[in-house]
Amino acid sequence: MRKQEMPPAIPAAGEGKRGEEGYLGYLLRQAAGAYRLRVERALDEFGVTQPQFATLTILSAYPGISNADLARLAVLTPQTVSVIVGNLERAGSLVRKPHAVHGRIQHLDLSDSGRALLKKCRERVQKLERELTAGLSANEERAVRRWLVSVAMAGATG
Amino acid sequence: MRKQEMPPAIPAAGEGKRGEEGYLGYLLRQAAGAYRLRVERALDEFGVTQPQFATLTILSAYPGISNADLARLAVLTPQTVSVIVGNLERAGSLVRKPHAVHGRIQHLDLSDSGRALLKKCRERVQKLERELTAGLSANEERAVRRWLVSVAMAGATG
DNA sequence: AACAAAATATAAGAGCTCTGATATCATGCG
DNA sequence: CGCATGATATCAGAGCTCTTATATTTTGTT
Numbered sequence A, B: 001m002r003k004q005e006m007p008p009a010i011p012a013a014g015e016g017k018r019g020e021e022g023y024l025g026y027l028l029r030q031a032a033g034a035y036r037l038r039v040e041r042a043l044d045e046f047g048v049t050q051p052q053f054a055t056l057t058i059l060s061a062y063p064g065i066s067n068a069d070l071a072r073l074a075v076l077t078p079q080t081v082s083v084i085v086g087n088l089e090r091a092g093s094l095v096r097k098p099h100a101v102h103g104r105i106q107h108l109d110l111s112d113s114g115r116a117l118l119k120k121c122r123e124r125v126q127k128l129e130r131e132l133t134a135g136l137s138a139n140e141e142r143a144v145r146r147w148l149v150s151v152a153m154a155g156a157t158g
Numbered sequence C: 001a002a003c004a005a006a007a008t009a010t011a012a013g014a015g016c017t018c019t020g021a022t023a024t025c026a027t028g029c030g
Numbered sequence D: 001c002g003c004a005t006g007a008t009a010t011c012a013g014a015g016c017t018c019t020t021a022t023a024t025t026t027t028g029t030t
Helices: A025-042 A052-060 A066-075 A078-090 A112-132 A140-151 B025-044 B050-061 B067-074 B078-090 B112-132 B138-153
Strands: A092-099 A106-108 B094-097 B107-110
Touching: A025 A052, A025 A112, A025 B025, A025 B050, A025 B112, A025 B138, A052 A106, A052 B025, A066 A078, A078 A092, A078 B050, A078 B067, A092 A140, A106 B025, A106 B050, A112 B138, A140 B025, A140 B138, B025 B050, B025 B112, B050 B067, B050 B078, B050 B107, B050 B112, B078 B094, B107 B112
Parallel strands: none
Antiparallel strands: A092 A106, B094 B107
C-alpha cells in the first residue's frame, strides 16, 4: 500500500512531526483521541462512552449534584452535560429528582443499575489507566500530572 | 451560588480528584478539551476549528496526500476526515484533484486562500503552544512529549 | 410588591468523531 | 477474461461538544 510518494514521504506514527518533535497541542489531541477510542472499545459491550463513564464516576462521588455543578466539575458546558445526562437517563442509569428545596434545580443520582454498570466499567478502565502509567517513573508521572492539570486550568476563571 | 451541600463538598478545579490525584485518563480528557477550546476561541475569528487547523497543517506539510493517508496521519477514521475535508472544501481552503494515475484516489491540496488562512492561524496557535510549555523544564517537557506519543501509539497496529 | 440580575435547564444549529454499510477502482489468481 | 480481495471514498446513524437563544426560578434592589 502507498508505494512511492515522491514528495515529503509520509512518516510512520511516532516519527518526525508525529513524534516527539511535533506540536505539543497536536500530540495532546492525538493522545486524548487515541485513549478515548480505547476506553470506548473497552466499554463498547456496555454501550457506555468515555464522557458517560466520566459522568457516572462524578455522580458516584457527588450524589445529588445539579446539572450545572456537574458541568463545572467536568469542564464542560451545561448544554453538553444536559445531552449526556439525557442519554444516561434514557438508558436508566440515573434518575432526576426534579424539585427540591429550590424550584428549578434538579438533583441527579445514580440508579441501582447505574451503580452496577459503573462498577463493571470501572474494572475495565482501571486496566487501561494502569497501562497509561506503565512506562513512567514516579518523577515523570508527577510531571505529567502537574502538566495536565495546568493545561486544564489555564485560562480558567477560578 | 451553591451554598451548603452537606455531602462530599464539591472541590474547586485543580483540587482532589480534579487535581493531580485524579485518574490520568480523566485529566487527559480535561486537558485536551480545555486546550481545544482555547484554540477554537483563538481561531474563532477565522471560523477554523482545531481539527481543521490540524488538517490544514498536515496538508501543508504533505501536499497531494489522499484522504486515507490523511486519516492515518491524524489518527482518525477516513469518514471523520472526509467530513472535515468536505467542510474545508466548502470554505474554499482546499481543492480536490479527483483523478490521478490511479482512478479512485483524490489528491488534496491547499488553495491559495487556504495557505493564507493557515499562515494567520499559525501565528495565533503558536502563542498558545508556547504557553503549553511555559512552566516545564527541559527534562519535564521531554517526559511529557514521550508520554503523549506513547499514549497515542499504544494499541496501534504499526 | 415590582423589577432587575443571576442561575438553571433546555432547544436549535453546527462541527467532530465513531461504527456499519455501500459503491468504485486496482490488483492478483484462476 | 472473470472473480475475489483490498484500498478508497462516501452515506447513514449515533453521540459528544460548542455557541446562541429561550423559559423558568431565585435573589437582590428599590
